[in-house]
Amino acid sequence: MQEKINQYLEEIRDFAAAQSQEVENFRIKYLGRKGILNDLFEEFKTVSAEQKRFVGQELNRLKTELQEKLEQMQQVHTHGSTIEQKSDWSRPTGALPLGTRHPLSIVRNEILEIFSRIGFTVADGPEIEDDWHVFSGLNFPPEHPARDMQDTFFVKPGNDQKEMVLRTHTSSVQVRAMETTKPPIRIVMPGRVYRNEAVSARAHCQFHQIEGLYIDENVSFADMKQTLLYFTQEFFGKAKIRLRPSYFPFTEPSAEMDVYWGLNSETDYRITKGTGWLEIMGCGMVDPAVLAASNIHPEKYSGFAFGMGIERITMLRYQIDDLRMFFENDTRFLKQFKY
Numbered sequence: 001m002q003e004k005i006n007q008y009l010e011e012i013r014d015f016a017a018a019q020s021q022e023v024e025n026f027r028i029k030y031l032g033r034k035g036i037l038n039d040l041f042e043e044f045k046t047v048s049a050e051q052k053r054f055v056g057q058e059l060n061r062l063k064t065e066l067q068e069k070l071e072q073m074q075q076v077h078t079h080g081s082t083i084e085q086k087s088d089w090s091r092p093t094g095a096l097p098l099g100t101r102h103p104l105s106i107v108r109n110e111i112l113e114i115f116s117r118i119g120f121t122v123a124d125g126p127e128i129e130d131d132w133h134v135f136s137g138l139n140f141p142p143e144h145p146a147r148d149m150q151d152t153f154f155v156k157p158g159n160d161q162k163e164m165v166l167r168t169h170t171s172s173v174q175v176r177a178m179e180t181t182k183p184p185i186r187i188v189m190p191g192r193v194y195r196n197e198a199v200s201a202r203a204h205c206q207f208h209q210i211e212g213l214y215i216d217e218n219v220s221f222a223d224m225k226q227t228l229l230y231f232t233q234e235f236f237g238k239a240k241i242r243l244r245p246s247y248f249p250f251t252e253p254s255a256e257m258d259v260y261w262g263l264n265s266e267t268d269y270r271i272t273k274g275t276g277w278l279e280i281m282g283c284g285m286v287d288p289a290v291l292a293a294s295n296i297h298p299e300k301y302s303g304f305a306f307g308m309g310i311e312r313i314t315m316l317r318y319q320i321d322d323l324r325m326f327f328e329n330d331t332r333f334l335k336q337f338k339y
């Protein structure tokens with residue numbers, strides 16, 4: 001009986017099926033109700049007591065190998081290829097499903113690209129920041145109400161550690177750049193920012209900004225205006241901007257830049273509140289006190305800075321009216337943006 005078992009073992013190891021029908025025949029022949037394995041188990045009953053142990057082991061081995069072989073063949077034949085073909089790495093693959101880029105990334109990349117064409121490079125900094133880079137280094141005096149302009153999330157400090165905040169604007173990266181780079185500085189700084197605001201269609205506790213900074217000798221307000229006009233024309237395809245006086249602790253003078261959107265449709269009336277103008281970003285000439293705080297000589301150098309919210313611009317571009325969509329990761333929304 002042992003010899004028979006060995007013979008079958010050899011037989012099944014050599015067996016190769018060309019079609020799925022042969023796999024089924026194999027199953028019936030060996031593992032079927034009236035198949036070879038059952039016959040052998042029947043015969044096993046007649047084996048002498050002292051041989052039972054050994055022959056039993058052999059028989060079980062045959063059973064396991066049969067089942068493994070069958071399983072393997074079934075897998076190969078339902079997938080329509082053989083193991084050898086599967087390990088041929090030179091075979092062409094099927095089409096890989098491609099994801100889509102997030103609309104905020106599409107818009108961010110486009111803005112960075114527009115500024116790169118006029119010599120701006122990209123810089124970034126941490127989202128968890130210290131007070132100096134978010135506030136004090138930007139001329140926010142301690143306890144000054146200007147800090148209330150931005151509802152800050154504070155991070156509980158560990159033992160002996162200074163208090164940290166989630167940055168409320170990307171202007172913190174300006175300070176990092178000024179501390180570590182000698183002018184001329186010409187950078188754009190994209191990133192996520194946080195403010196303690198109730199989540200709604202128009203506001204969120206997290207959003208994205210792009211900051212710009214240009215510092216050199218003789219940089220003027222006119223340079224800023226021309227740079228922002230260039231950006232507006234490239235990005236929005238709109239020809240007209242205006243600068244309204246505003247206030248930020250770190251720029252002087254400060255302004256709010258509006259783009260003339262026009263009043264050509266009902267939507268234009270709605271989003272511009274009937275004025276035709278849309279507010280796009282904050283900007284201004286870097287305050288000499290801010291330059292000095294980062295050890296840049298305020299008499300030798302001057303510069304301008306600007307900052308804009310990416311969500312707002314993306315909503316305008318794609319006519320999205322609920323900010324929360326950006327953070328819900330609903331693929332029905334996301335897959336509409338191919339790039």
Ligand code: PHE
Nearest residue numbers: 169171282283284305306307
């Ligand atoms: N940091 C300002 C804000 O978040 C925007 C800004 C950036 C204004 C740079 C002026 C210069 O509102």
